[in-house]
Amino acid sequence: MSILEISKAAKAASIQMAAVSGKVKNAALAEIADALKQHRFEIIAANEKDLALARQNNISAPLLKRLKFDDGKIADACAGIESLIKLSDPVGKTLTATELAKGLKLYKVSCPIGVIGVIFESRPDALVQISTLCLKSGNAVLLKGGSEAAQINRVLADVIIEAGERAGLPKGWLGLLETRADVAEMLNLDEYIDLVVPRGSNEFVRYIMNNTNIPVLGHADGICHVYVDGAANLDKAVKIAVDSKCQYAAVCNAAETLLVDEKIAAEFLPLVKAALDEQGVELRGCRKTASIIDVKPATEKDWSTEYLDYILSIKVVSGIDEAIEHINKYGSHHTDAIVTKNKAAAEKFMNLVDSADVFSNASTRFSDGYRFGLGAEVGISTNKIHARGPVGLEGLLIYKWKLIGNGHIVADYANGRKKFTHKKLKRGE
Amino acid sequence: MSILEISKAAKAASIQMAAVSGKVKNAALAEIADALKQHRFEIIAANEKDLALARQNNISAPLLKRLKFDDGKIADACAGIESLIKLSDPVGKTLTATELAKGLKLYKVSCPIGVIGVIFESRPDALVQISTLCLKSGNAVLLKGGSEAAQINRVLADVIIEAGERAGLPKGWLGLLETRADVAEMLNLDEYIDLVVPRGSNEFVRYIMNNTNIPVLGHADGICHVYVDGAANLDKAVKIAVDSKCQYAAVCNAAETLLVDEKIAAEFLPLVKAALDEQGVELRGCRKTASIIDVKPATEKDWSTEYLDYILSIKVVSGIDEAIEHINKYGSHHTDAIVTKNKAAAEKFMNLVDSADVFSNASTRFSDGYRFGLGAEVGISTNKIHARGPVGLEGLLIYKWKLIGNGHIVADYANGRKKFTHKKLKRGE
Numbered sequence: 001m002s003i004l005e006i007s008k009a010a011k012a013a014s015i016q017m018a019a020v021s022g023k024v025k026n027a028a029l030a031e032i033a034d035a036l037k038q039h040r041f042e043i044i045a046a047n048e049k050d051l052a053l054a055r056q057n058n059i060s061a062p063l064l065k066r067l068k069f070d071d072g073k074i075a076d077a078c079a080g081i082e083s084l085i086k087l088s089d090p091v092g093k094t095l096t097a098t099e100l101a102k103g104l105k106l107y108k109v110s111c112p113i114g115v116i117g118v119i120f121e122s123r124p125d126a127l128v129q130i131s132t133l134c135l136k137s138g139n140a141v142l143l144k145g146g147s148e149a150a151q152i153n154r155v156l157a158d159v160i161i162e163a164g165e166r167a168g169l170p171k172g173w174l175g176l177l178e179t180r181a182d183v184a185e186m187l188n189l190d191e192y193i194d195l196v197v198p199r200g201s202n203e204f205v206r207y208i209m210n211n212t213n214i215p216v217l218g219h220a221d222g223i224c225h226v227y228v229d230g231a232a233n234l235d236k237a238v239k240i241a242v243d244s245k246c247q248y249a250a251v252c253n254a255a256e257t258l259l260v261d262e263k264i265a266a267e268f269l270p271l272v273k274a275a276l277d278e279q280g281v282e283l284r285g286c287r288k289t290a291s292i293i294d295v296k297p298a299t300e301k302d303w304s305t306e307y308l309d310y311i312l313s314i315k316v317v318s319g320i321d322e323a324i325e326h327i328n329k330y331g332s333h334h335t336d337a338i339v340t341k342n343k344a345a346a347e348k349f350m351n352l353v354d355s356a357d358v359f360s361n362a363s364t365r366f367s368d369g370y371r372f373g374l375g376a377e378v379g380i381s382t383n384k385i386h387a388r389g390p391v392g393l394e395g396l397l398i399y400k401w402k403l404i405g406n407g408h409i410v411a412d413y414a415n416g417r418k419k420f421t422h423k424k425l426k427r428g429e
Numbered sequence: 430m431s432i433l434e435i436s437k438a439a440k441a442a443s444i445q446m447a448a449v450s451g452k453v454k455n456a457a458l459a460e461i462a463d464a465l466k467q468h469r470f471e472i473i474a475a476n477e478k479d480l481a482l483a484r485q486n487n488i489s490a491p492l493l494k495r496l497k498f499d500d501g502k503i504a505d506a507c508a509g510i511e512s513l514i515k516l517s518d519p520v521g522k523t524l525t526a527t528e529l530a531k532g533l534k535l536y537k538v539s540c541p542i543g544v545i546g547v548i549f550e551s552r553p554d555a556l557v558q559i560s561t562l563c564l565k566s567g568n569a570v571l572l573k574g575g576s577e578a579a580q581i582n583r584v585l586a587d588v589i590i591e592a593g594e595r596a597g598l599p600k601g602w603l604g605l606l607e608t609r610a611d612v613a614e615m616l617n618l619d620e621y622i623d624l625v626v627p628r629g630s631n632e633f634v635r636y637i638m639n640n641t642n643i644p645v646l647g648h649a650d651g652i653c654h655v656y657v658d659g660a661a662n663l664d665k666a667v668k669i670a671v672d673s674k675c676q677y678a679a680v681c682n683a684a685e686t687l688l689v690d691e692k693i694a695a696e697f698l699p700l701v702k703a704a705l706d707e708q709g710v711e712l713r714g715c716r717k718t719a720s721i722i723d724v725k726p727a728t729e730k731d732w733s734t735e736y737l738d739y740i741l742s743i744k745v746v747s748g749i750d751e752a753i754e755h756i757n758k759y760g761s762h763h764t765d766a767i768v769t770k771n772k773a774a775a776e777k778f779m780n781l782v783d784s785a786d787v788f789s790n791a792s793t794r795f796s797d798g799y800r801f802g803l804g805a806e807v808g809i810s811t812n813k814i815h816a817r818g819p820v821g822l823e824g825l826l827i828y829k830w831k832l833i834g835n836g837h838i839v840a841d842y843a844n845g846r847k848k849f850t851h852k853k854l855k856r857g858e
Contacts, residue, residue, distance in 0.1 A: 014783075015753075015757060015781055015783055016781075018780060018781070018783070019777075019780040019781055098801070098802050100795070100800060100801065100802060104791060104795075106801060106802070113813050113814060114783065114813055194813040194814070195813065195814055209642070210642070213638070213639070215644065215812070215813070215814050217814075233836065235836075236835075236836030239836060239838050240836065240837075240838060242838075243838035243839055243840050247838070247839045247840050247843065248839075324444075328444060339836075346833070348448075350829075350831050351447060351448040352444055352445075352447070352448055354443075354444055354447070354543065355829070356829060356830060357829070357830045357832065358829060358830070358831055358832075359831075359832040359833075359834065360831075360832070360833050360834065361833070361834045361835050361836055361837070362533060362832050362833070362834030362836075362837040362838075363837065363838045363839050365838075365839035366529070366533075366832055366834075366837070366839055367830075367832075371529060371839070371842070371849065372527070372529070372535060372830070373527050373529060373535070373849070373851035383644070384542050384543055384623040384624065384644070384827055385542060385623070385624055385644050385646075385814070385815040385816075385827060386814040386815040386827075387814075388827055388828060388829060388830070389829070389830045390830075398813055398814060398815075398817055399817060400779075400784070400785060400786070400787060400817060400818070401785060401786045401787070401796075401801070401817070401818045401819075402779050402787055402788075402789075403786065403787075403788040403789070403791050403795055403796075404775070404788075404789050404790065404791070405788065405789065405790045405791030405795075406665075406790050407662065407664075407665030407668060407669065407790055407791075408669075408790070408791040408792065408795070409668050409669060409671075409672035409676070409791075409792045409794075410672055410676045410677075410792050410794035410795055410800070411672050411676050413800070414676065420800065420802070422802035
């Protein structure tokens, strides 16, 4: 099938998916978990082909580790599916109910978005997670995984599609894309695809955002900050700075810039330098920083660079106002943290920093769907509309307005014969 | 000021606006209502200049009527502001609260989107409504009204800006755009503008959607349907069809196509034709329709045409499935209604028709922010994300995640020293 045909089929399936009962969706999830276990040899064999090719291509050890999908990973994936089954059906929930007029009731009801296109990295477990999140939320889904995982993705998609259909899902609810050219074609199909979620490198996400009329949910940069306030506990500030930078440096919620209140700079900078030196972090500092500790000079470009590496830029600021201004100017509206004992300062920072995630006295690395308690995540969004920060099941839903009357016409209300009541209804009315 | 400068100022103001208290916002609203009354002579004089020019340009009577802004309209606008003041502050509401781990609490808190650009038609009351909705929701706003209302819009904007600033709103919270070139420039400023809401003609909205990277909330077409089911009460069906088409034919929620179940076509079509003939509606029908009543032949193009006029296309369908398929194929996902006494059919229709508003036994004309009880509306959205159907205050809000810890770092949880609790918190915890 061509990408156009796959997308048309997904659109048609999405209409049916929106009306599939919670019971059938849960049965499909259980069937998928069973099928993953039953097909384990096939799945692992396909993964081994991917791994062999990856080794031939001298792919790095961390990437190889992420690519590996063994019995343990299958068990994890099935556990994830089990936890999805336990959640109540998110579709068909009455969000508000209003009596507009006598006998005329309006319900705002949750429903799936439609067709979601997700482009993700080389972890094969992402395919299972994303497809089952879309299933539970009643969406059809088009998936494009990393090319390193081509063999296993094909097997996983087939297993999931068949198991889903066996349980009663409509044909076409899941489509697999395999090449970059497929993705390029998908980006033109705004008639059939309602939302694109790209995960991957900065350049890749930016390319997606600039080349489609389909709404895009995600983030390009993750330029996250830790601001150490004059009223900070300096031990905690050191721990938070080190964790934010080093706990996993290659990801979007790692800190790239440390802002330090000039009031405590002379005391704090040597402490944090010692701790970061231990981790092998390269420091690039502003002039004031360089007058206190030994650092490479930071240039203007450093403030807007996502290193994704053991590099940290440091700037001494005159106080919280300059910190907030710096973050709103150079940051990527992803995750920013303040370390302070002053509650009013923490509140000010969290209100005025225009980011999806604003933290006080906690590491930026907490910004993640699992840690936030959302279950699996489809991605992290720096959008200003729809969904912000880590996005779980809820971000895959929208609502429709259902109005139930008994022959009601507007003319009766326009000419004053009848009157609106606009009365909030209680659940079940 | 250039559009770039106005937009930069709005972005800077939006940061402050997000933290303005409900008390100050209400004081600003009250100040604006007072100022509108105090400046009534100036406002009405400016409107008279617009009206004089409009008459010179032979603008149609309905447009002239909409352009007129007199003491009654000022009183209406002030009443609208009074009702906004009565609403609780929609910003800063805790939507969910979770204890992630001991001493680590996560709050999902409502906040404004940022800078909203709204392009609206020639009604001067729209300027007051939109600017005060944005104010109440803590957004900065850029406004571009109809060119016919240029004089009054300038006066209204000045009065509202000054009154707002007097009450403590940050400079730059409201910017006025005056020309189409201003709008074109605004569309490039995705760095400063977070959402564009275009109201106006199909072509204009489509132009906006195709020429910006800023998210757009709105609708291009309003191709709405009434489907008369085999189990309909035919008297009610006639009333609903006539109201949906004729109560106000020039607007987006007026019906453009009538779908009729073949089971009742022979009985229903003559009835509805008689009623529509009385209103002077031109009928264009499919072959089956033409075999029952006297109509012009409909072509394929009619099914996807928004007439915005006293014209209605009619198609006889084999039943509810064909009706749903037709609507999902040719409709604009705006508002569609079924007339039926069969509850299961109504439910099926409302679940499977992929539109923002799905009605049973009620006129499509009910799809409107005021009638829905939302207060004023900023527009009607056929988007699949963020906000759908009539959009009031709520569509101008998003949320941010506030995490409050006490030196928490991820390393402790990654290596198992500490455990997540992921416990839902009650209000106020």
